[in-house]
Amino acid sequence: MKKWGYTYKEALKRLFGKPYTIHYPFTDIKAFEGYRGKISLNVNKCTGCSLCFRVCPASAIEMVPDERVKPAKRRPHFKLADCCYCALCAEYCPTGAIKLTTDYHLYGFDKRDVSAEVKSE
Amino acid sequence: MTFNLYFGPFHPALKEPINFTFEVEGEQIVNVKPALGYNHRGLEKLLETKTWLQSGFVAEHICGICSGSHNGCCYQGVERVFGIEPPKRGLYIRTLVWELERIHSHLLWLGVMLHEAGFDTLFMYTWRDRELTLDLFEEMSGRRVVYSMNTVGGVRRDVTDSFLQKLKKYCDYLEERTKFYKKLVLEDSTILARFQNVGVLSKNDAISLSAVGPVARASGAKRDVRYEEPYAVYDESPYQIVLGEEGDALAKTIVRIDEMKVSLDILRWIADNIPSGDYRIKFSPMTKAPENEAISRIEAPRGELFYYFKSEGGTTPSRVKVRTPTFANVLPVVKMLEGQYIADIPVIVASIDPCIACCERITIIDKGKEGVKMITADQLRSYAKKWYEEKYKVERGRK
């Protein structure tokens, strides 16, 4: 009898309460601080030393010439589809230009569309 | 007259996706032939092209579930090649990752094992508890599955005091849950009917076939690297070897549940006794290694993980040998399957803790009728349920 009472009570509570799951695209779960998500590159800090290119275990970084800055320098280009998010590039970056954000929304219709944030502040 | 029953091969998460060819006589398996290599990715060759620092990050992608073990074992071997001793706090955090990973892996396995026996409610329960472990990992390392915590000469991130407090609370909660799971597994008649005296591996077979991990320990063989050569901080920790006796699927379940309890004890001990100080030493990414060779062995959740490194004095290793635990457990599972029933295949194969995706495609070739039948895992499971129901009806009728 006690069991049945518990069942009805739970059922009624769940009928009017909030759903137990999260409505994902509308409400978001925040990642913990220090999550290794999307890579962001600060162009102004980057010196083009290519240490990140040499240290990357997944060969996901290419050094490409950047025309936006004169004289043109070589900047890392992150192929996020190949990236294993180990954060070695951020760890060994001498100027702190590379950072990993807490953004884990890495999707696109083509895997080549998913690219790193490039900031210039 | 025997039929051939093909089982496998797709099995994506392990290095060893297995294809079994069973010779069956009626319901009974007479002979088993394993075939491997459907997912061979050439990682040993790839590791020869990576530098010492990069090797661990490539190695951790060998297995998704025991990524921390591969990562840690690889760097332990690299440290032995270089002759580096990591600082004490680094070793404590490394052990914390390994033990937390063992709990996460065993909870995952327990859910899968019970799911194979048709007990889906408990599958949801164990995976909910596993989610808490993954949250701890995310907070500690920044990722839920591929942690990348270790590096040459220590770990990459420190743990905070608030995290350790959280860890203790988690241990208290999970201790209650493991007690609950053990009680359920030992008392539930469905589980006992499916697990007891199924897939028995005798102690002699376990020793002679070089079984590793919980599979060997459930048969009573003392095979645990933590016991054999205490690495990292295991010689100081309250570690105890967990042994079973019967060697059947039930004993393997109980050994793993008990092991989770031992892991929780070690985690609590780490949270109380972790020393302060440095957690890593500096390592330049392009360092050249001395000419040396080293063996690194650790106890991964599934058994002994083995790495061999050979250096010829360059920035990359000249040879890396990886032996994963499931590779050693292929011959024991073949032995376990002989003489068993078709209905028990999912439980026996799951009992050595492989990834169970291989169950998804099974072909039964009936030699006599020359017809080919395709069975999915769901069909096999429902077939197993029906088969057991009928068997018990007959037994009840006799009574």
Place this chain on the structure above:
Amino acid sequence: MMSESIKELILSLDSNAKFKDGKDNRLWVAIESDKLKIVLERLKDKGYNYISAISGLDQIQNGKILLLYHIMNDSPREYPYITIRIELPREDPKVSSIHDILPGALLHENEVFDMFGVNFIGHPNLGRLLLPENVRGDVHPLKKDFKDSVYEGMKK
């Protein structure tokens, strides 16, 4: 200690054996390839029942293929963890199979045949294990002279 008695035992079987003591109770032994079976048999009487792995090593500069047998005792805290090293010629490497002494070595031997082309005499089912069965001829990827465009591009 026990490591000394093991050394004496191996020396009595092969007088040219070379030893190297390692850290963490390790013992590295180099013996002749035709003495392998008798050494393993005697070590099994002492309790060496467990084989971790057989790892091959291609030494292209001296034209040798090395095989390393990593074995462990049933009472591992007293007896050392032994790595037995044998040398085989690079052209047509042959060694007798040890699966009748240590049954756990069966799949490891298959893997070494697959990756290095070492012929194990007496093996019941020597064939491709990890590579597809339809790979024919002298294709052994872990040999140093194995050419593959993918790996060549990866070397920096």
